[in-house]
Amino acid sequence: MSLRPKNIPLIHATYKTLLARYGEQHWWPSKSGAPWEIVAGAVLTQNCAWRNVERALDNLSALGVSAPQQLLALPPEALQEAIRPAGFFTQKSAYLQNVARFFTDHATEYSAPCTTTELHTRRQRLLGVKGVGRETADSILLYAFGHPVFVIDAYTRRVAERHLAIPQAATLPYDTLQATFMDNLPQDTRIYNEYHALIVRLCKDSCRKRGCACGV
Secondary structure (H helix, E strand, O other): OOOOOOOOHHHHHHHHHHHHHHOOOOOOOOOOOOHHHHHHHHHHOOOOOHHHHHHHHHHHHHOOOOOHHHHHHOOHHHHHHHOHHHOOHHHHHHHHHHHHHHHHHHHHHHHOOOOHHHHHHHHHHHHOOOOOOHHHHHHHHHHHOOOOOOOOOHHHHHHHHHHOOOOOOOOOOHHHHHHHHHHOOOOOHHHHHHHHHHHHHHHHHOEOOOOEOOOO
16 A cells, blocks of 8 residues: 555664563463464454453363364354353354364464465465454464564554554554554564564553553
């Protein structure tokens, strides 16, 4: 998109400031760090606080679910009851089943290194799974499979609007704001991972939805 901001030096500078302030965050905040747990968490966290996602993931773990095939083997009622703490459990159980079917066939492919063009293709295919939007897809690609994509969420928009001098950050299309970050950062999975985690930390710490005392 030709209207996207190109040169925003505050993006990289603020990453360094936040890293110096908070240190490495070692995200995604899952217990095992296993790809499937991250995939399931990315679906469950839609419109849900992470503490409730953890309760749902713990319930799945107690049922012996640590892979997509095991989730698909659960009776629908058992799956819905397990993820009830994450809210919208009927809808999310269907989404989880869709994603589980997809990664039953494609997990090895998505774990493999790829070119930028191949990554775009993988992202588009993932977006074709019902229940997977851009934020969910990019969280899966970045955190579960280690691909260099920058995640945009409400926290990212808040910080971009207040601190990064990105015009109309709150209303820019997702892909436009994502490209703005990626244009102004090294293409580095570790940086994308840490930066998003640091933004979340800042917003929970002081850059809140109502009121801000960030000092960034």
